[in-house]
Amino acid sequence: MRYLFIGLIYLSLFVACKKQDPLFDGPGKRPVYISYEELTDIRNEEIQPVTNSGPIFLRDPYLFMVEKKQGIHVFEISNSSDPQPVTFFKIPGVNDFTLSGDFLYADNGPNLVTINISDILNIQVVSIQNEMFQPMLFPPDHEGFFECADPSKGFVSSWKDAILINAACQTW
Amino acid sequence: MSNLVNMKKIIPFFLFVAVLAGACEKQGETFIPNSAQNGNGQSGSITRFAVYGEYLYALDQNQIQVYKFNASGTPVLVNKVETQWGLETIIIYEETIYVGSTTSLYILDITNPENPILLSQTDRETDLAGGCDPVVVKGIYAFSTIKIIPNVCGLVNQTSRLLVYDVSDKTAPVLVGGHDMMMPNGLGYKDNTLFVCDEGAAAVVVFDITDPANCTPISAIDITDPVDVIINGNRMVVSTKTGFSFYDVTNPSQVLSMGSLSF
Numbered sequence: 001m002r003y004l005f006i007g008l009i010y011l012s013l014f015v016a017c018k019k020q021d022p023l024f025d026g027p028g029k030r031p032v033y034i035s036y037e038e039l040t041d042i043r044n045e046e047i048q049p050v051t052n053s054g055p056i057f058l059r060d061p062y063l064f065m066v067e068k069k070q071g072i073h074v075f076e077i078s079n080s081s082d083p084q085p086v087t088f089f090k091i092p093g094v095n096d097f098t099l100s101g102d103f104l105y106a107d108n109g110p111n112l113v114t115i116n117i118s119d120i121l122n123i124q125v126v127s128i129q130n131e132m133f134q135p136m137l138f139p140p141d142h143e144g145f146f147e148c149a150d151p152s153k154g155f156v157s158s159w160k161d162a163i164l165i166n167a168a169c170q171t172w
Numbered sequence: 173m174s175n176l177v178n179m180k181k182i183i184p185f186f187l188f189v190a191v192l193a194g195a196c197e198k199q200g201e202t203f204i205p206n207s208a209q210n211g212n213g214q215s216g217s218i219t220r221f222a223v224y225g226e227y228l229y230a231l232d233q234n235q236i237q238v239y240k241f242n243a244s245g246t247p248v249l250v251n252k253v254e255t256q257w258g259l260e261t262i263i264i265y266e267e268t269i270y271v272g273s274t275t276s277l278y279i280l281d282i283t284n285p286e287n288p289i290l291l292s293q294t295d296r297e298t299d300l301a302g303g304c305d306p307v308v309v310k311g312i313y314a315f316s317t318i319k320i321i322p323n324v325c326g327l328v329n330q331t332s333r334l335l336v337y338d339v340s341d342k343t344a345p346v347l348v349g350g351h352d353m354m355m356p357n358g359l360g361y362k363d364n365t366l367f368v369c370d371e372g373a374a375a376v377v378v379f380d381i382t383d384p385a386n387c388t389p390i391s392a393i394d395i396t397d398p399v400d401v402i403i404n405g406n407r408m409v410v411s412t413k414t415g416f417s418f419y420d421v422t423n424p425s426q427v428l429s430m431g432s433l434s435f
Binding site: 049050051052053055056057058060063065075077079080081082083085095096097098099101102103105106107112114116126127129132133 | 212213214215216218219220221222223228230232233237241244245246247249399400402404407409411412413414415416418430431432433434435
């Protein structure tokens, strides 16, 4: 039963993902790319507002919080009644991270980055390992047409509403 | 990556994950994960990375990756465990990995950290298929939230739930209890009190888990868009979409607001 269910979905999606004929013109989603070069721009930045938070990690006296696809906020929390932002780690394409000793490990688009954070205000990239994670090539929470993602153009960091011309990909 | 033919093959897989996982991409892990034991700190319940001694475990869409740290701190990939698609969260509790996916709870033994052994994989078809599920473990019980979003995440006629598994036999977890939720996210516990973020209810719902099979809500902490919790001694952090709040949970039946930061 379960496999039938999965099989049907898979089959229908496969069909749905075939090139449309004619191609679709109209409203849909378009990928927003970050160049692979820009992905490596990892550094401290000015503090910034939290707009779309992700995973969190508590290590006194700091609380670390992902800003999806943008970086990691760092807050000083030794006074629970008056937490203060300290810095922001710019990590393009980040969704998640963890800490061990002096190091922070995070996804950086499809790459795995190791960052020395022993000096919280002056972080240093230790290594970037390319293409450890598979990229997401479809818009989440979207039913309809979208411009097919082309990884040769860069890492897909987000999706924006757009009027599409000759769109060939579809989710439903 | 420029191989479009290859891409076309990949897309349907992603679409499949999209439909089942879709709106559930809101990620955000706590109780006392492994990493807390060495004074390293603690994560929330929603995380795709976990550190265990000299090893880093990371989730990709359909594999659990095992890395070993080298002398300079860089993780070196040493093993991979292939799974079905839709992996979402990982936690480590007593030499055991618990992975939440859109379709299953996976349990793996890491007595040998470099070579995780799959002990079991729940088949949620009979209870809940689909969903997004951070997991916390306390003794022989695993608590997991399942977020069902109609037509997007899970089957239409199901509701989101907190699920309680008896994991005394890690090769055969048994669903022993649960409670309906609206749109649950991360969770954590202190002693016999479980805190579950319910975005749908705009609250952190507080459960008495003295008898885990019959967990009952005892109160709710009002907070908009709660995502995840970390409980650190008598202090609880609740993250939200746009900030976080601190609470004093010394007396879990009387949680006190301490401070917050939001934008």
